[in-house]
Amino acid sequence: MAETVLMPKAGISVESCLIGTWKKKAGDSVKIGDILFDYETDKATFECESTADGVLLEIFYADGDEVAVLKPVCAVGSPGEDVSSLRPGGAGSADAGAAGGGGSATSDGSDAASVATDGGSATGDDANTAGGANAPGAGANAASGGGFASAADGGSDAASGVSGNGTGAATDAKVASGGGAGAAGVTSSGAAAASPRAKALAGRFGLDIGAAIPTGPSGRIIERDIRSLDRQIRQDGLPAQSAAGKASAAAATGSGLNIGCANPAGAASGVANPASAASGGAGSPDAESKGYYDEKLSKIRSLIAESMLQSLQNTAQLTHHHSFDASAVLAFRSQIKNSGDGGGTISIGDMILYGVARTLKDYPALNSHFLDNTLRRFTGVHLGVAVDTPRGLMVPTIFDADKKSLSQISAEVKTLAEQARSGSINPDKLRGATFTVSNLGPTGVESFTPIINPPQVAILGVCGTVTKVRQAHSGIETYPSIGLSLTYDHRAVDGAPASRFAQVLCRNLEQFTLLLALG
Amino acid sequence: MPKSLFVDPAELQKSGGIKFEDIPVNQYQKTISEARGEFSDEALKRIYRDIIILRAFEHMLNQIKTQGSYNGVETSYPGPAHLSLGQESAAVGQAYLLQPEDIIFGSHRSHSEILAKSLSAIEKLSDDALLDVMEKFFDGRILRSLESIYTAQNVKDLAIHFLLYGTLCEIFARSNGFHMGMGGSMHAFFLPFGVYPNNAIVGGSATIATGAALYKKCNAKSGLVVCNIGDGSLGCGPVWEALNFSAMDQYKTLWGDDSKGGLPIIFNIFNNSYGMGGQTRGETMAYDMLARIGAGITPNQMHAERVWGHDPLAVIDAYRRKRDILAKGDGPVLLDVLTYRLSGHSTSDQNAYRSKEELEAWHAADPCKVYRAGLVNAGVAPDSVFETMLNEVEERMTKVCRWAADESISPYADFKKDYFIIERLMFSNEKTPSFGDAVPKTLIPKEECSRVVQIKGKSRFAFDQNGKAVSKMKLYNIRDAIFEPLLDKFYEDSTLVSYGEDVRDWGGAFAVYRGLGEVLPHSRLFNAPISEAAIVGTGVGYALSGGRAVVELMYCDFIGRAGDEVFNQLSKWQSMSAGILKMPVVLRVSVGSKYGAQHSQDWTALCTHIPGLKVCFPATPYEAKGLMTAALNGTDPVVFFESQRIYDMGELFHEGGVPEESYELKFGDVNIVRRGSDLTILTIGATLYKAIAAADILEEKYGLSAEVINLHSLVPLDYSGIVQSVEKTGRVVLASDACARGSFLNDVARNITELCFDFLDAPPVLVGAQNWITPPFEFDEFFFPQETWILDAINDKIVPLPGHKDTISSFTAVDQLRRAKAGV
Secondary structure (H helix, E strand, O other): OOEEEEOOOOOOOOOEEEEEEEOOOOOOEEOOOOEEEEEEOOOOEEEEEOOOOEEEEEEOOOOOOEEEOOOEEEEEEOOOOOOOOOOOOOOOOHHHHHHOHHHOOOHHHHHHHOHHHHHHHHHHHHHHHHHHHOHHHHHHHHHHHHHHHHHHHHHHHHHHHHHOOOHHHHHHOOOOHHHHHHHHHHHHHOOOOEOHHHHHHHHHHOOOHHHOOOOOHHHOEOHHHHHHHHHHHHHHOOOOOOOHHHHHHHHHHHHOOOOHHHOHHHHHHHHHHHHHHHHOOOOOHHHHHHOOOOOOOOHHHHHHHHHHHHHHHHOOEEEEEEEEEOHHHHHHHHHHHHHOOHHHHOOHHHHHHHHHHHHHOOOOOOOEEEEOOEEEEOOOOOEEEOEEEOOEEEOOEEOOHHHOOHHHHHHHHHHHHHHHHHOOOOHHHHOOOOEEEEEOHHHOOOOOOOOOOOOEOEEEEEEEEEEEEEEEOOEEEEEEEEEEEEEEEOOOOOHHHHHHHHHHHHHHHHOHHHHHHHO | OOOOOOOOHHHHOOOOOOOOOOOOEOOOOOOHHHHOOOOOHHHHHHHHHHHHHHHHHHHHHHHHHHHOEEOOEEOOOOOOOOOOOOOHHHHHHHHHOOOOOOEEEEOOOOHHHHHHHHHHHHHHOOHHHHHHHHHHHHHHHHHHHHHHHOOOOOHHHHHHHHHHHHHHHHHOOEOOOOOOOOOOHHHOOEHHHOEEEEOOOOOHHHHHHHHHHHHHHHOOOOOOEEEEEEHHHHHOHHHHHHHHHHOOOHHHHOOOHHHOOOOOEEEEEEEOOEEOOEEHHHHHOOOOOHHHHHHHOOOOHHHOEEEEOOOHHHHHHHHHHHHHHHHOOOOOEEEEEEOOOOOOOOOOOOOOOOOHHHHHHHHHOOHHHHHHHHHHHOOOOOHHHHHHHHHHHHHHHHHHHHHHHOOOOOOEOOOOOOOOHHHHHOOOOOEOOOOOOOOOOOOOOHHHOHHHHHHHOOEOOOEOOOOOEOOHHHEOEHHHHHHHHHHHHHOOOOOOEEEEOOOOOOOOOOOOOOOHHHHOOOOOEEEOOOOHHHHHHHHHHHHHOOOOEEEEEEEHHHHHHHHHHHHHHHOOHHHHOOOOOOOOEEEEEEEOOOOOOOOOOOOHHHHHHOOOOEEEOOOOHHHHHHHHHHHHHEOOOEEEEEEOOOOOOEOOOOOOOOOOOOOOOOOOOOEEEEOOOOEEEEEEOOHHHHHHHHHHHHHHHHOOOEEEEEOOEEEOOOOHHHHHHHHHHOOEEEEEEEEOOOOHHHHHHHHHHHHHHHHOOOOOEEEEEOOOOOOOHHHHHHHOOOHHHHHHHHHHHHOOOOOOOOOOOOOOHHHHHHHHHHOO
C-alpha cells in the first residue's frame, strides 16, 4: 500500500511552506530518512526526510509550490501502485470529498483541489476583476480621500503651530506656513480656549462662557473667570440694565432673551424690553408674588420681531469679522476733542459712518437691494443707523451720506437719534436705507453677527476698542483695535467682494486723515 | 568586613602556589551485571519504566507539535515545547535517591526532571500520603476530574495518572493544570512531590534554588536542593553569583555552630553541549570541560565531577556520594551531567548547527535502547517484558493525552465568564504576621539593643510642646521608622532573614540597620556579596520556599544588576503559580543624592511598570513605619523605595508624631499632608518637602491655598483621595525626583485627566528631574525639581502668578516641544 509523505510542520505558527528543490524524482527508490526535498518557511530552510520506504511514485507539487503543512507532498510505495486516491483532491482525500467533482484524478482535478490557497486566490482574482468595473468610482474616492488627508495634515500642522505660539508653526508647519501662523495668532489670543472646569461651571451657572474675561495662561478662560462673571452679573442686577453687553449676560442667566449681544437688533431690543418692563409691571406686587409678569408685544416690537425673523429665514446671510488699527481715528478724535470748536462732539462712530459712506460708493454690490429677480444698485449711499430707543430698535436713514461731510454726518446722526428716541421722527426718515451700520462699540462687544434689514444686502457691526499685540521690528507692541462685523446676503454678494470692501474700509479708517483729505 | 577575620599582610605576601585536585570524569564504569548486587531487578526495571514514561511524554508532545496528532488523538497547542527528548536517563538517575522533601528547580527544558522527581516521590510516599496530596491539591478538583474518567488499579497507578494528566493540562493551558495553566511548559512544577518552579529564563533557577537552600539551612529544614540548569546558562552572570553565594566562606567562618557549613545544594548542570544552537564546548564557552568551573569557586572545587548521564546508574552513584557530602554540611556541589537532546531546541529548530552523523551517533547511544539492551544482557528480564512495558506506557500516555485534549474533561479557564481570573492572582493580599513555628533566634532581649535604648530617648515628633523644632540628634527619623518594625518582626517571625551589601557590621550603608547585628545571629542578618542578582534571586527562592526575606540593594541604581530577578522572578511567581506560591519579600532600594549619575536615580517607574510588584516610597517617618509594618505582615513582594536626602527627617506632619505601638498604613492610601483649596500638589519621595516649601510661598505671596498629598504607595494606588482633592481644586501639579519622561507620575496625571476631566481648570502638570544624567551635587538645583519649578509650572500652565519670573526651568509649550524633539 502506497503512503504519502506530508509537508512537515516546521514550527508552531507555520501554516504552509514553499518547496525549494526536489532531491528525488518520481521513480527513485527512497528510504526512511532520505532527503526528498528542501522547503522554506519565513524563518529558515529545512530538509524533508522520507517517512516511508519504497519507490517515489508521484510528486504532487513542483519546486517553488506552496503547500499547507501536514498535507501530502508525494506518494511512496511499490512500482505500479495506484496513487490516485492519495493525490490532493483525489477520491480518498478529505478535501476533495467535499469538493465533489468525483475526484477525477486528472491534473485538472488536482489543480482545482489544491485547495484553499489556490481557490482563495482565484476568488481574489474574480473579485479584482469585478472590482474593475467600480474602479473609476474607487479612484475618485481614493483621490478625494487623499485630498482630505493632506488637508487634515495641513490642519494638524497648523494646530501644532498654535501650540507652539507661532514659533513652532514657522519651523514645522511647512504646509500651513502663513495660514498656520496666522491661525496661531488668532487661536492663542482668541476666546475659544476654556478649561473643562470653567466650561462645566459656566454650564451650571447658565452663563455664556464667551462673556468671561480670560485670565488663565495663554488667554485661557479658567474657573475664576466664570466666577467673576457670575459675581459681576449678580452685583449689577438683572432687569434695569442699560448696556446691551449686560443684556447678553442677563440672557444667559435665563431671563429668556436668548438673542444676546451677538445680534445687534436683538441686543438693542434686549435693552428695550427690560427697560419697558421696568416701566411696566416688574416692580408690581403681582409680579413679585408670581415671579413673572406678562407684557403684550408693542406694535414696534412685533414689527422688529417679524422683520428679524424674515431676514434670517429668507436670506443667505453670513458674517465676516475684520478689525482695524484704531490709532488714527483715536488720534483724530482726541485732536478734535482738544480743539475746542464745534467738532468736539464728533464720535468714533461718526468717523466710521463717514468711512463707510466714502468706501461703499466704490462697492455698489453691497450698496444694493435684493428684489425678487433684480439687484438694484444705488448710485448714492443712504446709510441706515441703528438706534437704541425705549420702544425698541429704530433705524433712521442718512440720505446721500457719501456726499456729506464728517461734521454734517455727525450732526445729522445726533438729530435723527434724538428724534427716534423721542418718537418725533418723520416716518420717511425710517425708510430708504441702502446699507446699515450698527454700532455696539461703546458696550464692549468684541464681535457679533448683525442681522440684515431686507431688502438691503449688507450690514456692518461696529465693535468696541480692544488692545491687541503684533510683531514689530522692536519686538512685540500693542495697539488699539476696533472690530468690524460685516453681515452680507450671499444671494447678492460673494465672499471675496464682501471681504475686499471690508478690507478697504479698514485701510481707509487706518488712514482716516488721508480719507478726509480726499473728501 | 568582620573584625574577627584578620587580614594579615604578612600572610598575604608569602609566596607559594594554588593546588588543585583532579576532577573525576566518568569514573563510574560498572556494567548492569556488576550493579545487580546493589539494585534489585525490580528497581532496575522501574528505572527503565521511568525512562520510557519520560520518553513517551516528550514523544507525544513532539508528535502533537509537528503532526497535530498523537496515536489518533487530534490536538495541538500554541505554547512552547522545549523537549528533553534524549535526556531522560539523566533525570531518572538524579531523582532515584531523592526523597520527597528534597526539592528540585529546573529550566525551560524540564519535563523529564519534573516527571522523574515526581515518579520517585510517588514510589516513596505511602498510599495515604499520596491520597492526601491529591485530595488537598486545589481541594481535590483535579483528582475529581480524573476519577470521573479513570478507574485506577491502585493508589500509585492513580498518582501516576494524576501526575501525567496535571502536567499535560498545565502544558495545554487547561484549568486542570497543576497551576491552572497559568505557567505552561516552561514553568510547570508540583510542590507536594518536591518539584519547584522551572524557569523560562536561562539560568534563572540558579539564584532561586540557592535561596531555597538558604531557607532549608536557616530554618533547619531537612532535605537538599537540586538546581537543574543547562550548560548554556554558564554564560550568565547571575549563575556565577549564585555559585559564589551558595559557597560563601562565612557559612563556615562566621555562622553559628547550628548553622555552620555550605548550603545544601547540588548545581546539576545537564550538559547537552548546546545552548539553543550555540555549541558550548568549542564555541561559546571557555571551560573546555564544564566540571572544571568548580575549581574556580571553592578550595574543595565544589566536589565537582563529570558524570555520563546516559547511564542512569552512574548518575545514581554520583548522587549517593554527593548527598552524603551535603549531609555533612560541606556543600555546595557541582555536577556536570553529560546528556544529549535528540530533538530540536524547539519545533522550529532546523538542526542547522549539527550534522546528521552526530545525531545518528547519539541515536545509537540512546539510553532507551542501551539501558534496555543492558538489562536483557544482564538477564534482568527477557526483552519481551520491556516491550510490554513500552506498550503499556504508550497506551497510558494516549489516554492521558485524550483526556487533556478533550475540552469537556479539561476545559480552559473561561475568561468570557470570569474575566478577572488572572487579576485575582496578581497579589495574594494576605496578612501573615509569621511564617515560622520556631522560636526566633536572637542573641539578646530586644530591650537591650543599643538602638532600641537610643530610640527611646528620641522625640517622635519634629516639634516640642512649644512648637520649637527638636534638634536632629534627638529626633526619631525615617531610619528609626524603618528599623523599628523590622526589629519587631525579627522577634516575631523566626523565618525572617535580612541581607544585602554591608548590612551587618556597617549597619547598612545609610545606618538604617545600626544595632541590628547585636541582636541577630549571622544566619538571620548577613553581608551578601556584591551580587545584586543573587541578593534578589535568593530572596525569591527563600520566600517561595516558605520564609520571609528583607533584602537590600543599597542604591536604587543597582536594580539594573538585578533586572531579571526583580522584573521576571520576584514579580511573576505568585500569579504564574496560580497563587500556590507566596512571595513575602521586601526589597529595599535607596534613591541616592550627591553621588552622581549612577547613584542618584529614582526608578519607581521601572518597578511600577512591571505587573505583580507592590511599590511604595515613604517620605515621612509616619509613612515609613506604617508601610514597613504592612509590607512585613503581608505576603506580596514589595519594592520599598527610600531616599537618602531625607533619612534624618523627623515627623513634621502627623499629629502626635510617630506612634510607638505597631500600626499599618494601607497600601494604596495617600497621605494628605496639608489641606488646601486652590491647588493640589501630588508628590513622590523627597520632593514632598519642596512641595511644602512651594505651598508656603503660594500661600504667603499669592494667596493660594495648596493641598499637598504624598503618594507613599504607588502600586496599588487608591485614586479616591486624589480625585476628591482635584475635584475640589481643579488644579494639580505632580512632582518627584524621577526624570520627567516616563515617570510614574505621568500615569497618575493621565488617570487624573480621565477621572477628573470636567473638573480640571488646567491640565495636570508634571514637574520632574530633567531627562539628563544626574550632574554632581553642586548642580542639584538645575537638575532636580525645586520649589521654584513648582511655581514656574503653576505660572505657565495653571494660573498666572502675578509678578512671578520663571527660573531656569521652563514649562512653556515651545520649550516642551523643543525638549521632546531633542530627546532631552
